[in-house]
Amino acid sequence: MSIGPLDDETVDKHRQAGDVLRTVMDETAEMVEPGVTHLEVAEYAESRIEELADGCAFPVNISINEEASHATPARDDDIEFTEDDMVCLDIGVHVDGYIADAATTIDFTGNDELVEAAEQALEAALDAVAAGVDTGTVGAEIEDVIRGYGYTPVLNLSGHGVEQYDAHTGPNIPNRGVDRGTELQVGDVVAIEPFATDGRGKVTEGAKEEIFELQQERSVRNRAARKVLDQVTSEFDGLPFASRWVDSPRAEMALRRLKQAGVVRGYPVLKEEDGRLISQAEHTVIVTEDGCEITTE
Ligand code: CO
DSSP states (O other), X not given: OOBTTXXXXXXXXXXXXXXXXXXXXXXXXXXXXXXXXXXXHHHHHHHHHHHHSSEEEEEEEEEETTEEEOOOOOTTOOOBOOTTOEEEEEEEEEETTEEEEEEEEEESSSOHHHHHHHHHHHHHHHHHOOTTXXXXXXXXXXXXXXXXXXXXXXXXXXXXXXETTEEEEEEEEXXXXXXXXXXXXXXXXXXXXXXEEXXXXXXXXXXXXXXXXXXXXXXXXXXXXXXXXXXXXXXXXXSOEEGGGSOOTTHHHHHHHHHHTTSEEEEEEEEETTOOOEEEOBEEEEEOSSSEEETTO
């Protein structure tokens, strides 16, 4: 069935992407254990997505403790999960460019309530979503629940719309109450992602940068950079990609050059500014007349 401006086929592709994401998320979350490497988990999830759908909407994000997002293993990463980790696993799948985006938190630190705060905030937000509802109202629901647990929402991160081959578009779904947001429309596809923290609620950019995205195609002189650009334009469909996906012994240098030339942009890891813990929960939904359809459940 069509939903607002989305025809049957488009709705179906969103649902397929969501189904694959659910399967991959369940399998992958099971794998996260102390002693297992981040890279094993990311590569497993990404290969399952390639198998079951048209591809990853972005590299698998594995954010530990104070990291909120944009963390993905480097090519030769051997970092293992430990008993002191709070792990946010954020996965994106696309079918013909139509995107499902979801996240869950796996906690070994014993901070159950922090995890629950993000999960319950997401539930409240999902209950609030419907056509005609202002995104500020959704944000207020998220903020109320997280503050009710005695924690703070991450104020400078927000949920977002997704469109075909675009993982981050409007409308913005704030994680706090704001006076004037955007009115949700039937057929909007949005990823709602509350982040909760025991810190002050602000993330800043860290030094690590492993995720990139094509910004503007432009000729580059350097041979290695040109080769990498060829792969980026032919394989990644304008979606974010990991530096470890680039088949070049000089990938890091080439990406640096492409960045300097304004051809690609990087996504530095975002971290809680005081090094406090962050939990996350996320689903993608299609807004309907009287509520929403959760595609990733
Ligand atoms: Co996500």
